[in-house]
Amino acid sequence: MNQSREDLESRVERLRSAGAAVQLRGNRIGLEKEGLRASATGHLATSPHPRALGSALTHPYITTDFSEALLELITPPNSRVDEVLGFLADLHAYVYRHLGDELIWGTSMPCVLEGGAGIPLAYYGTSNAGTMKTVYRRGLGNRYGRTMQVIAGLHFNFSFADGFLDLYRCLHGTGDEVTAFRSEAQMGMIRNLQRIGWLVPYLFGASPAVCSSFVRGRETDLQVFDPYTLYYPFATSLRMGDIGYQNRQEEGTGMKASYDSLDSYVRSLTWAIETPCPQYEKIGVKVGERYEQLNANVLQIENEYYSTVRPKQSTEWMERPTLALRRRGIRYVELRSPDINIFEPVGITAEQIRFLETLMLYCLILDSPRIDARERREIDENQVLTAHRGREPGLALSRLREGVPLRVWASEILDDMIAVAELLDGVSDGPHVQSVERQREKVVEPDATPSARILAMMREGQEGFFSFARRLTEAHRETLGQHRIDPEREALLKRLSRESIAQQEAIEAADDCSFDEFLADYFGQGRAIASEGAGTASALGLRESDETPADV
Numbered sequence: 001m002n003q004s005r006e007d008l009e010s011r012v013e014r015l016r017s018a019g020a021a022v023q024l025r026g027n028r029i030g031l032e033k034e035g036l037r038a039s040a041t042g043h044l045a046t047s048p049h050p051r052a053l054g055s056a057l058t059h060p061y062i063t064t065d066f067s068e069a070l071l072e073l074i075t076p077p078n079s080r081v082d083e084v085l086g087f088l089a090d091l092h093a094y095v096y097r098h099l100g101d102e103l104i105w106g107t108s109m110p111c112v113l114e115g116g117a118g119i120p121l122a123y124y125g126t127s128n129a130g131t132m133k134t135v136y137r138r139g140l141g142n143r144y145g146r147t148m149q150v151i152a153g154l155h156f157n158f159s160f161a162d163g164f165l166d167l168y169r170c171l172h173g174t175g176d177e178v179t180a181f182r183s184e185a186q187m188g189m190i191r192n193l194q195r196i197g198w199l200v201p202y203l204f205g206a207s208p209a210v211c212s213s214f215v216r217g218r219e220t221d222l223q224v225f226d227p228y229t230l231y232y233p234f235a236t237s238l239r240m241g242d243i244g245y246q247n248r249q250e251e252g253t254g255m256k257a258s259y260d261s262l263d264s265y266v267r268s269l270t271w272a273i274e275t276p277c278p279q280y281e282k283i284g285v286k287v288g289e290r291y292e293q294l295n296a297n298v299l300q301i302e303n304e305y306y307s308t309v310r311p312k313q314s315t316e317w318m319e320r321p322t323l324a325l326r327r328r329g330i331r332y333v334e335l336r337s338p339d340i341n342i343f344e345p346v347g348i349t350a351e352q353i354r355f356l357e358t359l360m361l362y363c364l365i366l367d368s369p370r371i372d373a374r375e376r377r378e379i380d381e382n383q384v385l386t387a388h389r390g391r392e393p394g395l396a397l398s399r400l401r402e403g404v405p406l407r408v409w410a411s412e413i414l415d416d417m418i419a420v421a422e423l424l425d426g427v428s429d430g431p432h433v434q435s436v437e438r439q440r441e442k443v444v445e446p447d448a449t450p451s452a453r454i455l456a457m458m459r460e461g462q463e464g465f466f467s468f469a470r471r472l473t474e475a476h477r478e479t480l481g482q483h484r485i486d487p488e489r490e491a492l493l494k495r496l497s498r499e500s501i502a503q504q505e506a507i508e509a510a511d512d513c514s515f516d517e518f519l520a521d522y523f524g525q526g527r528a529i530a531s532e533g534a535g536t537a538s539a540l541g542l543r544e545s546d547e548t549p550a551d552v
Contacts, residue, residue: 008419008420011365012423026162027161029353029357030158031084032155032157034065034153035073035104036070036111037071038104041112042112042466044114045102047069050098054497054498055500055504056123056124057124057130058500058507059497061496062493067119068120070149075088082350088346092104093480103477106345106473107207107469108151108206108340110211116147119150121134121137122137127504127508128511131291132519135291136294137149139304154338154340155335155338156334156336157333158333158334158335159332160186179329187265187330190333191259191368192364192368193335193363195371197309197337198383199413202236202386202390203442204338204339204450205236205240205387206340206454207236207237207239207339207451209229211228212228232389235388237339239387262325265325269299273295273302275298281296291515309336310333311325313331355432355435355436361423362413378397378400386406391446391452397409407443414440414443
């Protein structure tokens with residue numbers, strides 16, 4: 001990534017001259033926002049997913065993630081930022097109408113926990129498909145612990161307009177087939193997003209502290225803020241650090257997804273899903289009459305692999321995501337590193353969205369050589385350093401084997417991004433440019449970052465993480481309670497809630513084999529598709545479509 005600014009600006013100018021600004025208006029953005037349901041006292045809710053919200057198995061916009069208490073709200077892709085945020089606000093308001101006195105916890109790090117055993121797994125009904133989703137989550141809990149799985153995040157799903165990608169391909173003068181070119185270009189973008197991905201937790205990290213109940217029974221080097229709060233003084237995002245969810249089996253198996261190409265990415269995940277792991281074999285798969293995990297391999301399914309950014313393709317019914325990627329290439333890219341913004345009722349702002357869109361285009365345009373083993377270690381180390389110590393004066397990261405101050409590197413990136421932001425805006429002082437300019441303030445003055453603001457407010461109010469988070473969460477509930485839902489959207493959500501329950505019942509009624517047979521047939525698909533070169537990576541695509549990208 002040692003690319004001169006002159007070269008970058010030359011590429012931007014070529015795009016501008018070719019009319020890229022108009023085509024880029026068709027870019028599409030979708031959000032997946034997680035949030036724990038908490039009781040009025042701030043403890044993890046143990047009540048079931050409200051039936052009035054529909055079926056978590058089949059509802060396209062309102063579902064659950066790891067736990068029955070971990071809500072996941074999904075917006076359909078849209079080219080307008082205000083429409084995306086409006087849909088997300090409507091979802092929050094609609095959900096709150098059916099939560100009674102419960103709260104949607106407003107931070108990434110969870111509310112008060114009573115240990116992993118008290119965290120209920122998400123339940124999706126009695127169908128084989130629903131059972132598979134619950135068993136997968138039981139496996140995650142057995143492998144990594146349940147507390148790690150209730151950390152909430154915000155996933156930014158992004159796809160370039162087809163017209164822009166066609167134009168971009170023409171400017172490259174390549175003879176590559178359209179789908180192959182798009183996948184290769186976006187894999188390059190993903191590699192660059194990893195290289196400078198530490199910038200996201202620095203700018204938007206909002207989890208510098210955690211309730212001590214989260215780490216109960218574990219040794220850490222976190223410092224004591226008060227009797228109920230642990231923190232690092234210069235942390236930006238504990239969620240993205242060592243105490244967050246990671247595939248720790250990598251340390252023993254050498255598992256690391258390859259981003260050299262889409263094919264190598266699929267093959268590396270396939271290896272992990274097909275390769276037994278002695279550590280997980282000790283857990284067992286079917287113990288008595290209960291499945292403890294889907295299998296005892298390095299990964300149960302590909303979505304278990306933790307990564308800050310992933311290539312995605314919309315799936316057909318029960319189609320494996322890796323098979324979808326193999327068949328149709330990359331449809332969109334999922335950036336998973338943003339924390340929930342505690343200062344906003346819906347967890348993200350228009351400014352953040354526009355900055356992330358600018359970052360995506362910037363990383364696409366840059367050269368993107370393959371990542372070797374040494375650079376991979378640099379990427380991982382830079383992420384943890386920024387998560388734990390990002391605001392520390394003089395902190396240096398590693399770039400191509402040389403130390404460079406974080407603030408210097410961040411300033412260079414933001415300077416380079418201005419030309420890209422101008423291309424997106426079509427003018428020199430539009431909203432994308434302003435979003436980049438606003439981030440400069442956080443580099444010059446780290447106290448302006450969300451993580452620093454959180455700690456400052458906790459000190460000023462003499463309150464720990466729990467009290468601070470609960471106070472702002474309650475304020476968000478009041479704000480969202482006054483939000484007027486678009487009438488047509490409210491009618492849509494009511495209809496989808498009813499229809500999703502009927503869909504779940506139909507799926508349950510249609511089952512014609514045991515779960516043992518269902519699971520064997522499901523994983524047996526790998527043999528049936530071997531001729532296509534696809535691996536046996538799997539996930540339930542029950543909600544995935546062009547309109548509702550979502551995780552298993």
